[in-house]
Amino acid sequence: MKSQNTPYQKQIFVCTNDKKGEKPSCGDHKGEAIFIELRRIAKERGLHPQIRIAQAKCLGQCSTGCNIMVYSRRPDAASGVGTPTSSVLQETSEPDNVWYSGVSLEDVPQLAQKYLP
Ligand code: FES
Numbered sequence: 521m522k523s524q525n526t527p528y529q530k531q532i533f534v535c536t537n538d539k540k541g542e543k544p545s546c547g548d549h550k551g552e553a554i555f556i557e558l559r560r561i562a563k564e565r566g567l568h569p570q571i572r573i574a575q576a577k578c579l580g581q582c583s584t585g586c587n588i589m590v591y592s593r594r595p596d597a598a599s600g601v602g603t604p605t606s607s608v609l610q611e612t613s614e615p616d617n618v619w620y621s622g623v624s625l626e627d628v629p630q631l632a633q634k635y636l637p
Contacts, residue, residue, distance in 0.1 A: 533576040533589040546585030561632045584621035592616045
């Protein structure tokens with residue numbers, strides 16, 4: 521096993537779990553559509569893959585969906601892996617480590633403005 525700093529500048533995990541109405545889930549709040557839209561914006565802005573938009577298949581807080589976690593590499597992390605090539609990315613390298621709940625599709629522009637500038 522090898523340990524290293526994250527290869528990404530930032531990771532945004534979007535819960536896309538859909539329990540099809542059997543129990544509350546992020547699928548009730550369009551988790552997959554939120555994931556797709558954030559990833560589309562990241563790619564369109566040339567931020568992918570330095571900023572990785574990833575699906576999570578349940579973050580354990582199903583009744584408060586849609587849930588999103590944002591993790592950033594520490595600015596002082598010296599991994600040598602995935603070193604940002606864009607000055608824009610370097611400017612946004614401050615730690616976030618934020619959990620969002622109750623996210624809706626209408627919140628995507630605000631999230632994109634904050635995390636995908
Ligand atoms: S379904 Fe999203 S946190 Fe469990």
